Amino acid sequence: MNDLLFWIVQTLLIFYVLFIVNHGELRFYLFLAILCGFAAYQSLMKKIYNRLLESMIQLVVHLWRLLVKAFTHLIFQPIKSLIIFLISVVVFVGKGLLTLAKRIGSLLLWILKVVLLPIKWIFVSLWGLLPKKATKSVEKIYAKVAGFLKKSKNTILHYIKKVKDKRKK
Structure with a gap:
């Protein structure tokens, strides 16, 4: 598919240049010049062009990987770590407050029992005195x-x- 699209674009480009230069006239020497240009490319430039193209592709791939790693290490990981830290602090404080509330509740219950016990004894004693x-x-x-x-x-x-x-x- 890529080769087909490449040749269609090349054909349109050649026709456009011919249209500008000689009003779109096709002559035999034009086909001969195109064939010679293609042969020269195949014999002289193909290896250099392919190496250059591979190097450019590798450069773009390495730059993309570098950008992804930089984003991950400089932005994503610190934010993720900060969120995990904040959640841990909230859970730790919540557990501490819950434990404190339970202890205060049991302490208040004990104090209430200690205070109400004498009152209970008084009421029980008075109950026995009632007719x-x-x-x-x-x-x-x-x-x-x-x-x-x-x-x-x-x-x-x-x-x-x-x-x-x-x-x-």
Whole structure:
């Protein structure tokens, strides 16, 4: 395909030069001159031209490889390394904060238990001092409040589930 295109372009170029020089007249000596020029090229210039062409192709290939390596080492790799470093820092800080939050949470829970334990002892002691009739009315109030709190908890959990389902869609 390349040879065919080459010869078509050469033919058009020769006809254009002939058209400018002698108005496109074809004569026998013109074909003889073209044949002699082709033979001279084949015997004298073909090896030099092919070496020069190969050298130019190798130069272009090496320059392209150099540019690709330079881009990779000077631009791409530093940006990639920076992104990996930033992700590592974020993950490290996130894990540290999560561990800290867990420890603070367990510490707060322990403090809450320590503070509420004496209060629990006081209420248990006072509960035993209340008369039976008063304890039954307190138990009824406790049951109503517990029922209300359980119903509120179920309603909130149902609402949260609906919100999560909407986000998934």
